[in-house]
Amino acid sequence: MTNTANTTAIACNVNSVEALTPGISRVVLSPEQAAGYQAGQYLQLVLSADDKRPFSIASIASSKLLELHIGTPAGDTWSSAALTHIEQQFRAGLPVMAEIGLGQAQLRQDSKRPVILLAGGTGFSYVYAIAQALSAANASQPVFLYWGVRHEEALYYQTELQQWASQNKQFRFIPVVQQPGTAWQGRTGLVHEAVLADFVSLEAYDIYIAGPFAMAGVAREAFAEQGAHREHMFADAFAYI
Ligand SMILES: Cc1cc2nc3c(=O)[nH]c(=O)nc-3n(C[C@H](O)[C@H](O)[C@H](O)COP(=O)(O)OP(=O)(O)OC[C@H]3O[C@@H](n4cnc5c(N)ncnc54)[C@H](O)[C@@H]3O)c2cc1C
Structure with missing residues (x-):
């Protein structure tokens, strides 16, 4: 079940794509407008109207940038198609579209429990x-x-x-x-x-x-x-x- 409060897709410029390991990439996106989200929420990268892929947001809202960690293990097509799309847009100088601030598993800020x-x-x-x-x-x-x-x-x-x-x-x-x-x-x-x-x-x-x-x-x-x-x-x- 997703939080649908903020599902309008936002254009995000691709600042960088770099390898963290041979099978994991760090992607940094710069949203063209303010992207409201809570720590622990995810975004959906829009590949097409019917094809949206979720990625956790590794950054927190005080950073103006969105950091993603995308794993592309050998034989995987699900994440690698998303990464390929991001790389293509990066090379072309075009933004990607993302729905930002989804999910129900965000940090419970008011809890004092360990x-x-x-x-x-x-x-x-x-x-x-x-x-x-x-x-x-x-x-x-x-x-x-x-x-x-x-x-x-x-x-x-x-x-x-x-x-x-x-x-x-x-x-x-x-x-x-x-x-x-x-x-x-x-x-x-x-x-x-x-x-x-x-x-x-x-x-x-x-x-x-x-x-x-x-x-x-x-x-x-x-x-x-x-x-x-x-x-x-x-x-x-x-x-x-
Ligand atoms: C909302 C959402 C957000 C997502 N965000 C991301 C994202 O940001 N980046 C991304 O690449 N993918 C994401 N995914 C896709 C998916 O969750 C990841 O592909 C997955 O977490 C990748 O795991 P891994 O291959 O890195 O772990 P693995 O290398 O397969 O496993 C890592 C460790 O997990 C434990 N483990 C693995 N399998 C088992 C098992 N069967 N039983 C017990 N323990 C086990 C073990 O300790 C293992 O060492 C997301 C999916 C959803 C639905």
Whole structure:
């Protein structure tokens, strides 16, 4: 289910497209008019009237620019068609059209409950926006950001997150690698299982989830069994599964 409050497509100039990893690109868009959205919402890139593709907005509204992280794994056509469209418009000096400010899984600004952010792969884009918004609001509650990837090379913002964690005692960053190389010394396995291992009860937490739909579904059920309240778990993936 989407928030339809702001679904008029806005023209956005493409400022840059750069590789974060061989399979993930960072796209920066500059909307031609004010784009209202909340941290944790997504936009739909309009490829045609019948073909609109959702991407989480990694930036927060105080930035005038929109940052996207687009994964194009081998064999994928869904995201790569969207990226190809953006690159073509960029090269031609033309804007892309986007419906901005969609979704129901945005940060609950008024909640003072401690926060768990669970990201699988490029689901990181969503939790990054929420972490930035909490930081910008000087939120005092503890924040635990879990980021699960298949290989450690996909932790493209690891250095920045480690820096945040070293500067803020309330912010913890826990990267979890599913298929680690021999040099990896951190957590391993599936990312939601790391959360289950770390918390005896999830009852007190607001939990924000983004990543593969299979992960979102498995995490929701496992977290509920470990005490999480369903009304305190947020993910736009829930509308799709
Ligand atoms: C509203 C919305 C917004 C979206 N935004 C974006 C976006 O900004 N960018 C984008 O590229 N795509 C986006 N998508 C598409 C989709 O969500 C992503 O393609 C997906 O999250 C990509 O995952 P990945 O391949 O990076 O993760 P993977 O590399 O497949 O997995 C990463 C980690 O997730 C966990 N995991 C994966 N599968 C399972 C499983 N079956 N069970 C348990 N844990 C598992 C593991 O810990 C794994 O290491 C969006 C979709 C919707 C509906």
